[in-house]
Amino acid sequence: MECLIFAVHAALQNEGYIEWSLGEVPFMMPSQPSGESRNSLEQFMVATASFLRYAYDHEALYRFKNKFAPIWRPVMLCTSRTPSVLMLTELAVSMGYTDLLAYQSLRQLGRWFLPV
Numbered sequence: 001m002e003c004l005i006f007a008v009h010a011a012l013q014n015e016g017y018i019e020w021s022l023g024e025v026p027f028m029m030p031s032q033p034s035g036e037s038r039n040s041l042e043q044f045m046v047a048t049a050s051f052l053r054y055a056y057d058h059e060a061l062y063r064f065k066n067k068f069a070p071i072w073r074p075v076m077l078c079t080s081r082t083p084s085v086l087m088l089t090e091l092a093v094s095m096g097y098t099d100l101l102a103y104q105s106l107r108q109l110g111r112w113f114l115p116v
Contacts, residue, residue, distance in 0.1 A: 005068060022065045024075050026095070027058040041083055055104035056097065 005022070012020050027049040032038060038046065049058055077083065077091075092098050 001064070002067065009068075022068065022070060025058055025062045025065060026097070027056070028062050030074065041085070041088075044085060045088065052101060054108055055101045 009020070027045065029038075029042065029046055029049075049056075053059075079087065081087065089098075092101075
């Protein structure tokens with residue numbers, strides 16, 4: 001995979017691109033400054049992401065992308081409504097996270113009940 005990324009980078013450089021993006025790492029939460037605590041919705045997100053790591057390992061994706069020394073820029077969720085679990089669920093459905101979760105959950109169940 002690293003070779004593919006480097007080849008894409010070289011091709012884009014040859015075409016004159018100065019900058020390109022590997023995309024974000026959804027659910028990667030910045031570390032909290034000491035003395036500050038997360039609100040209940042942030043705590044819910046951290047706990048859920050940790051529990052569902054078998055389906056989507058955001059920390060492994062971050063480590064992979066970080067190999068290429070990117071410039072990390074925060075991505076913010078902006079809304080005129082108070083953020084809620086329902087809003088995050090709607091976002092997860094629209095970005096395909098729930099499809100990935102369902103697929104990986106079925107694979108995991110298969111490993112438990114149908115050992116090879």
